[in-house]
Amino acid sequence: MEDKIKKVSIIISKGGLDGVYPGLIMANGARMEGIEANLFFTFFGLDTVITKRMGKIKVATVGNPGMHMPSLLGVLPGMSAMATSMMNKTMDKIDIPPVPEFVEMVADAGCKLYACKATVDMFKLKKEDFCPQVDSIINVGKFYEIAAGGHIIFT
Amino acid sequence: MPQKTFGTVTVEVDAEGFLADFSKWSREFAAAAAKDEGIAELGPAHWKVIEFMQKEFKENGQAPSIRRLNKSGVVTTKELYDLFPGGPAKKAAKIAGLKKPEGCV
Numbered sequence: 001m002e003d004k005i006k007k008v009s010i011i012i013s014k015g016g017l018d019g020v021y022p023g024l025i026m027a028n029g030a031r032m033e034g035i036e037a038n039l040f041f042t043f044f045g046l047d048t049v050i051t052k053r054m055g056k057i058k059v060a061t062v063g064n065p066g067m068h069m070p071s072l073l074g075v076l077p078g079m080s081a082m083a084t085s086m087m088n089k090t091m092d093k094i095d096i097p098p099v100p101e102f103v104e105m106v107a108d109a110g111c112k113l114y115a116c117k118a119t120v121d122m123f124k125l126k127k128e129d130f131c132p133q134v135d136s137i138i139n140v141g142k143f144y145e146i147a148a149g150g151h152i153i154f155t
Numbered sequence: 156m157p158q159k160t161f162g163t164v165t166v167e168v169d170a171e172g173f174l175a176d177f178s179k180w181s182r183e184f185a186a187a188a189a190k191d192e193g194i195a196e197l198g199p200a201h202w203k204v205i206e207f208m209q210k211e212f213k214e215n216g217q218a219p220s221i222r223r224l225n226k227s228g229v230v231t232t233k234e235l236y237d238l239f240p241g242g243p244a245k246k247a248a249k250i251a252g253l254k255k256p257e258g259c260v
Contacts, residue, residue, distance in 0.1 A: 025259055032244055032260075033242055033245075034240070034241030034242040095223060096260050097260075105221070105260075108225075108231065108236070109232055
């Protein structure tokens with residue numbers, strides 16, 4: 001039998017629901033299988049753990065071919081909000097929690113959460129801007145140190 | 156169906172070691188299956204989880220998700236991971252005699 005995966009470090013770099021959920025699901029799923037998991041939030045992915053923004057993450061209706069609708073329609077006011085609300089309802093039905101609850105759940109499951117130092121500096125953020133589940137703000141070198149010996153997944 | 160002996164109990168299991176027929180479940184099986192999963196002894200907190208999962212299974216035909224367990228007030232997510240280390244949903248389902256959970260969360 002192949003060697004089992006023992007550790008994963010997942011980087012979430014995009015700020016839309018389709019950027020945030022896959023990483024959260026993979027990290028949580030890793031913990032459910034007894035795999036050590038780290039989440040590293042960078043660039044717009046950082047919204048996932050910013051207290052003021054984590055509950056307002058939307059799905060992009062423009063420039064997203066997966067939406068199966070013309071981009072012109074996606075520009076209409078309220079379109080992104082409507083698509084987001086529909087997706088949230090569907091997610092809840094299949095027991096996938098809203099982002100803030102998901103962040104809490106994955107942290108409670110033992111996954112460690114980190115924020116990217118370069119992005120924090122670029123957006124002039126402070127530790128207080130983040131939800132309490134964020135362990136620390138780390139640079140890329142520290143990330144590699146933490147990820148050592150495991151797999152790295154970039155989303 | 157393959158058979159598997161847990162301690163003193165021999166039962167039919169599916170390919171992944173989950174109890175094939177829930178009616179064959181017993182507390183003795185649970186204790187033996189727990190040992191097999193590295194849990195030396197099932198305490199009252201373990202039993203609370205097992206009993207809730209079985210109740211949900213009987214009502215809905217599937218084991219509850221970790222989220223549902225957390226929301227039920229029976230066990231917090233943190234406690235669940237402490238009680239069943241290294242894969243709580245799967246391990247608890249196995250000990251409770253349920254099928255392997257199919258959801259992603």
